[in-house]
Amino acid sequence: MSAPLYRIPGASANTAEPAQSAEAASQPAMAPVSNPHAGHTPPKTVADVLAQSQVEEVLDELDHELVGLVPIKTRIRDIAALLVIDKLRAAHGLNAQSPSLHMCFSGNPGTGKTTVALRMAEILHRLGYIRKGHLVAVTRDDLVGQYIGHTAPKTKEVLKKAMGGVLFIDEAYYLYRPENERDYGQEAIEILLQVMENQRDDLVVILAGYKDRMDTFFQSNPGMSSRIAHHLDFPDYDAGELLTIADKMLAQQQYRFGLGARQVFDDYLCRRLQQPHFANARSVRNALDRARLRQASRLFAERERTLSRDDLITIEPQDILGSRLFKPQQQEQRTA
Numbered sequence: 001m002s003a004p005l006y007r008i009p010g011a012s013a014n015t016a017e018p019a020q021s022a023e024a025a026s027q028p029a030m031a032p033v034s035n036p037h038a039g040h041t042p043p044k045t046v047a048d049v050l051a052q053s054q055v056e057e058v059l060d061e062l063d064h065e066l067v068g069l070v071p072i073k074t075r076i077r078d079i080a081a082l083l084v085i086d087k088l089r090a091a092h093g094l095n096a097q098s099p100s101l102h103m104c105f106s107g108n109p110g111t112g113k114t115t116v117a118l119r120m121a122e123i124l125h126r127l128g129y130i131r132k133g134h135l136v137a138v139t140r141d142d143l144v145g146q147y148i149g150h151t152a153p154k155t156k157e158v159l160k161k162a163m164g165g166v167l168f169i170d171e172a173y174y175l176y177r178p179e180n181e182r183d184y185g186q187e188a189i190e191i192l193l194q195v196m197e198n199q200r201d202d203l204v205v206i207l208a209g210y211k212d213r214m215d216t217f218f219q220s221n222p223g224m225s226s227r228i229a230h231h232l233d234f235p236d237y238d239a240g241e242l243l244t245i246a247d248k249m250l251a252q253q254q255y256r257f258g259l260g261a262r263q264v265f266d267d268y269l270c271r272r273l274q275q276p277h278f279a280n281a282r283s284v285r286n287a288l289d290r291a292r293l294r295q296a297s298r299l300f301a302e303r304e305r306t307l308s309r310d311d312l313i314t315i316e317p318q319d320i321l322g323s324r325l326f327k328p329q330q331q332e333q334r335t336a
Contacts, residue, residue, distance in 0.1 A: 042091040049084045053126040062119045066112050067248070068241040075232055076116065076123070083127045100229040101129065101204045102196055104218075106211035107234025110280030113208050114168070116232070120206070121166040130204060131164035138167065140174040143188040151184040155191045163202055172207035173217035189221060196227045237280050239269050245281050249288055250315065258314040264321060265291075271325045287323070294319040 043049045050056050059077055066073070079101075086099065101124065105113040118135055125133025138158055145151040159167070169175070177183040196205050207214065207224075211233060218225035237245065243266050250256055257265065268287060272278060279286075295315055299307060320326075 043088060044091065046084055046088070049087050049127075053084075053128075055080060055084070055123055055126045058119055058122045058126065062116070065115055065119075067244045068237055069112055069116075069234065072112070072116060072232055072234055075230070076120065079120075079230065080123055080127070083124075083129060087127065098129065098201050100200060100227065102200070102228050103204070103206045103230040103232065104214060104228045105206055105208040105232050105234060106214045108210065108236055108280060110282030110284075111234035111236065112281070113234055116234075117166060117168045117206050117208070121204075124166070124204060130166065131202065134162075134165040136162040136165065136167050137170065139170050140185065140188075143169070143192075144175065144183075144185050146184075148184075151187045152191060155188045159191070159195055159203070163199070166204045166206060168206045168208065171209045173209050173213040176217055176220055178220065189224065193223050193227065239266065239273060242269050242281065242284050246284050246288060249285055253292075255288075255292065255313050255315055258316045261315050261317045261320060264317045268320055268323060268325060275325070287320075288315075290323065291315050291319045294322045 043052060059073075059080060062076065063073060082099065089095070103120070105117065107113060114137065117137075121130070121133050121135045124130045136158065142158055143151070143155045145154050175185040175189055177185055192205065195203060207217075207228065209217075218228070243262070246265060246269075247257075247262075265287075269284070272283060272287065292315070298316075298319065299311060
């Protein structure tokens with residue numbers, strides 16, 4: 001079972017991730033599950049911990065969900081390995097002080113940050129490092145008030161909801177606006193710092209955003225930087241990985257590329273990668289949504305024809321070639 005995601009009302013839609021993460025992020029809020037290894041005898045081997053926690057299932061799901069991102073998957077497995085060994089150390093009476101698990105996920109939009117955060121919450125819960133295993137996703141607007149006295153209650157209410165789980169703060173650098181003397185973001189940061197230090201056994205905070213802006217944020221907030229134990233940099237997807245993501249997205253929605261359409265979409269991706277504001281898998285999902293709209297319009301125009309199952313699930317080349325990225329080429333062909 002995936003970790004429940006509670007999105008605070010008003011949270012930015014930018015926390016959405018690739019199709020594989022969109023599926024996870026759209027899950028309804030669920031009642032926290034009980035500790036999966038409660039009542040078990042103390043583990044003696046790594047296999048014992050894995051069997052009791054079933055954490056390896058989550059790691060395998062992450063491998064299956066996300067295309068590429070090998071460094072991220074490796075780092076998550078390393079963190080899981082550390083926590084498993086700490087469980088064994090505790091069973092042997094060795095010093096196994098709960099490690100700091102606050103994290104920073106940096107990278108461009110659409111690179112899987114929300115998906116990994118959801119799976120991280122589930123891993124931590126299954127290994128007994130957080131009580132509930134849910135994830136609360138927020139942005140600055142959910143933490144910072146507009147007037148004196150509003151920020152502390154807003155921040156504390158979010159923290160109350162997140163306790164026992166993971167608090168995911170997207171575009172965290174917006175918490176700090178040094179150019180505005182009357183900004184209340186610093187108050188939210190100070191409250192977060194206290195909770196991250198004093199209640200780290202009951203809450204894991206994950207900060208997310210563009211890498212360069214997060215670096216600047218940490219330089220301006222050394223107290224926050226010192227509390228972040230794990231920095232994970234999410235790379236952009238290459239064209240081949242994006243095409244594989246498109247295949248997965250279509251399969252999830254029971255669509256498929258028709259003859260020649262996959263090659264046309266590959267051409268589309270190569271063009272789109274050169275355009276501004278590219279958002280990795282999020283841009284792929286948007287492009288496929290527009291292709292589905294064109295397919296629907298094409299089929300709608302043939303209102304007297306009996307449509308087969310193949311008609312309804314197939315994206316044809318013309319459904320992709322309708323994109324504005326192909327318009328200059330089409331105009332040149334007409335004038336040639």
